[in-house]
Amino acid sequence: MVAIRFGTHEIDLTDGETVLDALLREGIAVPYSCRSGFCQTCLMCASQGKPPREAMQGLRDTWKASNYFLACRCKPVMDLEVRLTGDLPAPVRARVQSVQPLSQDILEIGLATDERLHYHPGQFINVESPGGLTRSYSLASVPGEDDGLLLQVRRLPGGRVSGWIHETLKPGDTLHIQGPLGDCFYCEGQPVQPLLLIGTGSGLAPLSGIARDALRQGHKGPIHLFHGSRSRDGLYLQDCLKRLAARHPQFQYTPCLSGQDIPPGCARGRVHEVAQARFPCLSGWRVFLCGHPDMVQQARMMAFMAGAAINDIYLDPFNVALT
Amino acid sequence: MSTITPNASLYERLGGAAAVDAAVNIFYRKVIADSRINHFFTGVDMDRQAAKQKAFLTMAFGGPHNYTGLDMRRGHARLVEMGLNDSHFDAVLENLASTLSELAVPADMTDEVIAIAESTRSDVLGR
Structure with missing residues (x-):
């Protein structure tokens, strides 16, 4: 028998039960519509465990690579920890390693995290400012080619977070980030596609x-x-x-x-x-x-x-x- | 490996999920380009819209679906308020038929698909 975890809920699945049916049985209100694997309203993400392939049919490659799945088609073969795709992972601490201007208004920031972040170039992270504001910045680094994470932060007129980054951030500072997030990245499998x-x-x-x-x-x-x-x-x-x-x-x-x-x-x-x-x-x-x-x-x-x-x-x- | 028998369902004969995947891009492009109906689709996120079109095509292809007449009514109520009528429904069927013809679907199967789509008319138009 397999189980799923959703937030604080632990649910044992009955034979042949889908993730959607199990969540609804527990009285958890997750969005759904067609229940046939087409409308994508019940799209979810597995943060632990691998959903079966048939639960990913028809999804874009980057969603599959991020363990997105359709709850109405998902009969797990192993335990899964699942979340809604709009829910964010917990923040982690990052240390500023480098600060380098790339143009008049774009600054490149190098960050290191205590635990290595697994990401695809093109995804983004959320950066929290000391004032509690959050902004998203894309990752320009490539794992294996660059040490740590590289962000290119454009200074916006009157931007409170980009202003803070441009004016005060220096190597050795620490901040909190969330991620990686986003589905705009390269997936292998079609090496000659233009x-x-x-x-x-x-x-x-x-x-x-x-x-x-x-x-x-x-x-x-x-x-x-x-x-x-x-x-x-x-x-x-x-x-x-x-x-x-x-x-x-x-x-x-x-x-x-x-x-x-x-x-x-x-x-x-x-x-x-x-x-x-x-x-x-x-x-x-x-x-x-x-x-x-x-x-x-x-x-x-x-x-x-x-x-x-x-x-x-x-x-x-x-x-x-x-x- | 599945063998296509004379008794295979319409959905199987058309080629199942792969056929829907092939059709959805062509069909959605036709809908966007059709000035008779494209105003019903402006401002709707393209991914969500494509997913809905896919659900619709799956149903019209005789594939698995759990939509009821009531879902159809609810799903189109906002469009009916915007003036959705028979002429728009006809335009969608026309785009569907030309999508199938572009995919070289034989005429008898096209007729079956159109008949299934036609069967939703009164629910879609809320009568």
């Missing part, structure tokens, strides 16, 4: 991590990274990305500027429109979109209508907090 990466601003942090991760995992297909900014001082990591392109012929980097002054080597226009003009048909592609939420939503629709499948489009919109 990849399209489009980002604005510090959306380059997850995208550069995803590109390096794909190359590290031996991705053979083309990887096209488009980074957009209004003006040239918003471009960063250019040397690093050009070196990456020189080392890996399948990787191409195109900086795009939407302003007036366009230096050689940069494309003119809004980043997703430049990418669309270059690749009008995206059938069979995998697409990663990070940065400004308007760009992410427009580019998502563009990529889908251009032929990319819904499950092949990965998003990380940087929503600006209002508190």
